Amino acid sequence: MKAVVLVHQHGAASGTTRPLGQLQHERGLSFDLGPSFYRPQSCFSRDLAVLSAVVHRRHRQRQQQQCTPAAPPPLHVLDLCAGSGIRSMRYLLQGDADLVLCNDGDPANDACLTANLSAAADAAAGEAGPAAVTCEAFPDGTGSRRWRVAGAGRQQRLELCRHEAISLLMRCRLEGRFFDLIDSDSFGAGPGLVGAALDVVRHGGLVCLTHTAGTIAGGRDPASAQALFSQHLAPLPSVNEQGLRLLLGLACREAAARRLSIQPLWSLYSPHGPVWRTMLRVSRPAQQSSPVAVRRLQQQRYGYTLHWPASGESSSCSFQDMPAALLAAGGGGNGGGGQPVLSGPLWLGPLHDHLHLQEVEREAAARGWLDALAETTTAATAAAAAGTAVTAADASLVASQAVAVEQLRQPKVLHTRNGSLGSLQLLLELLVEEAGAEAAGEAAAEAAAAAAAAAAAPAELGGRPAGMASAEATGAAEAAALMPPWFLRTNDVGRVGCLEGPPSRQRLLQELRRRGHLAARSHIDPSAVKTTASMAQAVAACVDGLGIRSRAQLQPADREC
Numbered sequence: 001m002k003a004v005v006l007v008h009q010h011g012a013a014s015g016t017t018r019p020l021g022q023l024q025h026e027r028g029l030s031f032d033l034g035p036s037f038y039r040p041q042s043c044f045s046r047d048l049a050v051l052s053a054v055v056h057r058r059h060r061q062r063q064q065q066q067c068t069p070a071a072p073p074p075l076h077v078l079d080l081c082a083g084s085g086i087r088s089m090r091y092l093l094q095g096d097a098d099l100v101l102c103n104d105g106d107p108a109n110d111a112c113l114t115a116n117l118s119a120a121a122d123a124a125a126g127e128a129g130p131a132a133v134t135c136e137a138f139p140d141g142t143g144s145r146r147w148r149v150a151g152a153g154r155q156q157r158l159e160l161c162r163h164e165a166i167s168l169l170m171r172c173r174l175e176g177r178f179f180d181l182i183d184s185d186s187f188g189a190g191p192g193l194v195g196a197a198l199d200v201v202r203h204g205g206l207v208c209l210t211h212t213a214g215t216i217a218g219g220r221d222p223a224s225a226q227a228l229f230s231q232h233l234a235p236l237p238s239v240n241e242q243g244l245r246l247l248l249g250l251a252c253r254e255a256a257a258r259r260l261s262i263q264p265l266w267s268l269y270s271p272h273g274p275v276w277r278t279m280l281r282v283s284r285p286a287q288q289s290s291p292v293a294v295r296r297l298q299q300q301r302y303g304y305t306l307h308w309p310a311s312g313e314s315s316s317c318s319f320q321d322m323p324a325a326l327l328a329a330g331g332g333g334n335g336g337g338g339q340p341v342l343s344g345p346l347w348l349g350p351l352h353d354h355l356h357l358q359e360v361e362r363e364a365a366a367r368g369w370l371d372a373l374a375e376t377t378t379a380a381t382a383a384a385a386a387g388t389a390v391t392a393a394d395a396s397l398v399a400s401q402a403v404a405v406e407q408l409r410q411p412k413v414l415h416t417r418n419g420s421l422g423s424l425q426l427l428l429e430l431l432v433e434e435a436g437a438e439a440a441g442e443a444a445a446e447a448a449a450a451a452a453a454a455a456a457a458p459a460e461l462g463g464r465p466a467g468m469a470s471a472e473a474t475g476a477a478e479a480a481a482l483m484p485p486w487f488l489r490t491n492d493v494g495r496v497g498c499l500e501g502p503p504s505r506q507r508l509l510q511e512l513r514r515r516g517h518l519a520a521r522s523h524i525d526p527s528a529v530k531t532t533a534s535m536a537q538a539v540a541a542c543v544d545g546l547g548i549r550s551r552a553q554l555q556p557a558d559r560e561c
Contacts, residue, residue, distance in 0.1 A: 027369065029089055031119075034112025036083040036104075041272040044424050046087055047369060048266055049208050051360045052279050053077065053095035053181050056206055058359075060180075074098040074180075078172075078200070080165045080193075081105070081185035085113045089120040091181075092158055094367075099157045101179070105164050110143060113160060121147040121158050169196035181206045191228055195254040201282050206265070209247055210277045217243030217276065219343070234341035236307050236314075238486040240269045240524045241351075243276040245485055248347030251280055252302050261285050266360070266431055267351035269524045278351075304344030305485055311338075312496040312535035314486050316348050348485045350442065352435035361428045370425040421523060430523035437483055437520035437530055444481035444518075483518060487528040488538055497539035498552040505529060511545040512538065 024033050026043055057075045064073055076099040079088045088102035104113060118135070125132040132151045138144035138161075147158040161168065165185055172178070173196070182197045184207070197207050215221040216228070219235035219242075226232060229250055236242055244267045255262045260282055267278040303318035306325060317325035364370050421427045494502035505527060512519040512533050522528035531538065542548045 024084070024086070026086055027090065027094065029086070029093065031084055031086050031089060031116045032112045033084050034109055036106070036109045036112060038084055038086070039272065041270065042275065044421070044427050045268055045270065045275070045277050046090060047364065047424050048268065048360065049087070049183060049279065050090050050095045051363050052206060052208075052265060052356070053091060053097065054363055055356060055359045056181065056281075057096060060204070076179045076181075077101070078179040078182045079103060080168070080183060080197075082113065083109065085109075085116040085120075087183055088158070089116060091183075092120050092124055092156065097156070097181075098154070099159070101159045101161065103161050103163055103165065103168050105162055107143075107162065110162075114145065117145075117147065117158055117160055121149050124149045124156050124158075125151040166192055166196050169193070169200050172200045178202045179205065181208070183208045184210055191250060191254075194251055195257075198251075198254055198258055198260060198282060203260075204281065204283050207251070207280045207282055208277065209251060209280065210275065211243070211247050212273050212275055214243075214274050217246055217274075231345060232342060234307070234343045236305075236341070236343060236486070237312075237489055237492055238524075238528070240271075240274070240276075241485070241487060241522070242305075242343060242346065243274070244269060244278060244351060245346040245348070247276055247278055248280075248349075248351075249302060249345055251278075252347050253345070255282065256302075259284065263353060264347075264349075264351055265353045265356045266435075268427075268431075281353075301347060301349030302345055303348050304342055305346060305348075306340040306342055307486070308338055308340045312488070312492050314484065314535075315340075316485055318348075319345070346485065350435070350438040350483070352431060352438060354432070354435035354439040357428065357432050357435050361432055364424060364428060370423070370428070427523060430521055433520045434522060434530060437518045441481055441483040441518050441532065448481045481532070483530060483532060487522050487525065487530045488533075488535060489525060490527045490529065493529075493535065493538050493542060496535055497542060497548075498550050499539070499542055499548050500551065501548070502527070503542045503546055503548055507546055508538065508541065511541045515541060515545070 023030050024038055024040070025031075026040070027047070053075060057072070061072045075095070075097045077088075077091045077095065077097045078101045079085075079091065080103055082088050082102045082104040085102055085104075088100045091097045092100045102113070102117060121133045121135070122130050132149060134148045134150075136146050136148075138146065142162050144159070144161040146160075149156040149158070163171070178200055180202055182201050182205070184193060184197060194209060197209075201207050211217075213221075213224070213228075216225045216233065218239050219225075219233045222232060225246075229246060230253075231246060231249065233242060233246065248262070248264060248267065251262050261284070263281040263283070265279045265281055267276075269276055300318065303316060304322060304325070305314060305316045307314045315325065361370075421430070490502040490505050490508060493499070493508070505521065508529060509519045509521065509531075512529070512531050515533075515537075517531050517533040517537070519529060519531040519533070522530050529538070533541070539550075543550050543553075
């Protein structure tokens, strides 16, 4: 795929031009930042969003062709809080969108947004040239504009408007205007925005949600968590995964109120910010699905987690299981000792969709986006294509990025010093591994539930009806096979087991898999292990399988003080 370089000079009216050093470059696109906020580290999340848009359109096209041959269904995208407009530009030029509605309520971004979108429209026209682009202003006095691009046998539209995000969503709902993909505010989606976005997305469409409330997700501001999200959050070892499940839990609750269901396609935590971001597919439950089955699935994927800090053990339960879970926690039923900490309600289901991420990875490879080193030369390539000399700052940046990427290519080095992943290839590798383990857990849970139901159905158990016994056995079998909504950190395994040192993550993963547990790396933490094993089982794997000595087993004279 050829890189499209957009170079524009929006200072004609003022008699000035913006120098190259103040242009930003991302995936072959150049854009003027102006006064808007831009975080280069979020490029990977924008990559995933654009690739998901492409995969989603292809998926809809396959579904349509199974019914009747017709033209590909259009892809309409809403960028709620655009900033400089880079997301809208990428959806139009790289996401193959037919319509992009770009919205930003800050009038200070008007000049750079208009210039960037004008350049994007010219680039979309391709060989037809600027003559194929028409621009018209809306008569509402807000400075809103619409570009129409007639090129390559199709027509694309790019619209710019300036409204508050929730006001725009409500207006679209009243006008009956729906979108295939809605990308929410990159600075965080409030509770009201989530519900409003679900009202405007087409059934089967995608909603990308974001939040940046680090103190809330970390359990350090329980009052705000209760007021804004109606959730109680505790400081847990897997607190950054809790941040993702906080956002998904909010979306699940808002969707259930609208008789909708959500399916996370990918969920991403980025330490810069920090930022939690997830892409959801929103749909109505199938007509053939019974209300009981739908309700049971919602109960299974929405509930609470309990964590025992002393033992490192964790547990989860639905609303219906809360009384029994709290009773067991108070009586030490988990065997952990001490009082547990409670978080929820949260999303307890999978964070990713394995098939979708595999398609995203293939599409990224086809576009050449998995070559991290190629991206480091973006600034130089853009400057050369524009006929402009590369500045010393650009050259220094390219050199430093090249060194960083080369270091990341060394074996066993996946994260940079601040915990960020160094390339889209590494990120997708970890996401696909996580999603594969979750999918294996879902399949194992279905098989275990079917076997448990078949075994419990013919007879009564403990004087109760067979149906009740079957339901309880099915639920227990599913819970044992599913990937739990937390992870174990190797440092915590070493601390709880009084080991001589924390185990190697790779060796621990191999040993857990050898013992029959599901286990995978996590993109959230370089020391995290996603596994169906409990903390006690992980400690046993280290001591018995890896041969790491535990100080708890040594004689008193041999123990270190």
